[in-house]
Amino acid sequence: MANMPEIELFHAPNTRSTGVRVLLEELGVPYGLRTLNMRAGEHLGDAYRAVNPMAKVPAIRHGDVLVTEQAAIYLYLADLFPASNLAPAVTEPxxxxxxxxxxxxxxxxxxxxxxxxxxxxxxxxxxxxxxxxxxxxxxxxxxxxxxxxxxxxxxxxxxxxxxxxxxxxxxxxxxxxxxxxxxxxxxxxxxPAFRTVATADADLAAAHAATQV
Structure with missing residues (x-):
C-alpha cells in the first residue's frame, strides 16, 4: 500500500491499548507509538483530550482519520489490511x-x-x-x-x-x-507478536514507574 500514511497509536503499557499494539505487530505494518505515562496523568491533559475527550487509550490516528474505542480500532485496522487475513470479508459467513x-x-x-x-x-x-x-x-x-x-x-x-x-x-x-x-x-x-509487545510493555512500564520515584 504505497503512500499510505503511517498509523499512530496512542498507547500506555498494560492497558487496553496493549492489544492494539499486538494487533499492529500481527499485521506487520509500520506504525508510530505515542506513549502516555498514565502514572503521571498525561492522558488527562488537554493535549490528549484533544485526541480523545474521554481521556482513554487506545486511540489511533491514520492520516486524517481518528479512531477511538477498542473494538472499533480492531475492526478498522483488520479491515484496512485484508491481506493479513485477520478479519473475514463481509461476504464470508x-x-x-x-x-x-x-x-x-x-x-x-x-x-x-x-x-x-x-x-x-x-x-x-x-x-x-x-x-x-x-x-x-x-x-x-x-x-x-x-x-x-x-x-x-x-x-x-x-x-x-x-x-x-x-x-x-x-x-x-x-x-x-x-x-x-x-x-x-x-x-x-x-x-511472537504477543511476546514482543509483552517485553516492550514491561520495559515501558518500568520506565514510567521510575519517573515517579
Whole structure:
C-alpha cells in the first residue's frame, strides 16, 4: 500500500491499548507509538483530550482519520489490511461470528466482569446489557471449546482482543480459571507478536514507574 500514511497509536503499557499494539505487530505494518505515562496523568491533559475527550487509550490516528474505542480500532485496522487475513470479508459467513465476538466483548463481557469485581448486581434482566455473569462466561467457554480459536481453526483479530482480556481477568482473579480459557490464553500469549509487545510493555512500564520515584 504505497503512500499510505503511517498509523499512530496512542498507547500506555498494560492497558487496553496493549492489544492494539499486538494487533499492529500481527499485521506487520509500520506504525508510530505515542506513549502516555498514565502514572503521571498525561492522558488527562488537554493535549490528549484533544485526541480523545474521554481521556482513554487506545486511540489511533491514520492520516486524517481518528479512531477511538477498542473494538472499533480492531475492526478498522483488520479491515484496512485484508491481506493479513485477520478479519473475514463481509461476504464470508464467518464475518457474522467475528462481529458477534467483537461486540460481545464490550457490550457483555466487560460490564459483567466489572460488576462482578465490584460486587454490584447487574440490574433487572430486562434492562441488563448482559443478563447475568454466569451466562456470559458460559457463552465464551462454549465458543472456545471446539477451538483452537473463536473462528475454529482460523486466527483473527477477535482472538487478540479476547486472549488479552481473558489473560488479564483471570490473572487478577476476576474470572475463575477454566481449562478451556487457560489453554486459549496460553495459545495467544505464545504468539511472537504477543511476546514482543509483552517485553516492550514491561520495559515501558518500568520506565514510567521510575519517573515517579
Amino acid at each position: 464467518a464475518r457474522a461470528t467475528y462481529l458477534r465476538w467483537m461486540v460481545f466483548y464490550g457490550s457483555c463481557f466487560e460490564p459483567a466482569v466489572i460488576d462482578r469485581h465490584l460486587k454490584r448486581e447487574p440490574g433487572p434482566r430486562a434492562m441488563s446489557a448482559y443478563a447475568d455473569y454466569d451466562s456470559v462466561i458460559a457463552r465464551v467457554v462454549e465458543a472456545l471449546t471446539p477451538g483452537p480459536y473463536l473462528l475454529g481453526e482460523r486466527f483473527s483479530a477477535a482472538d487478540i482482543l479476547w486472549g488479552g482480556a481473558l489473560g488479564w481477568t483471570m490473572g487478577f482473579g476476576i474470572v475463575a480459571p477454566d481449562p478451556v480459557l487457560t489453554a486459549y490464553v496460553e495459545r495467544i500469549r505464545a504468539r
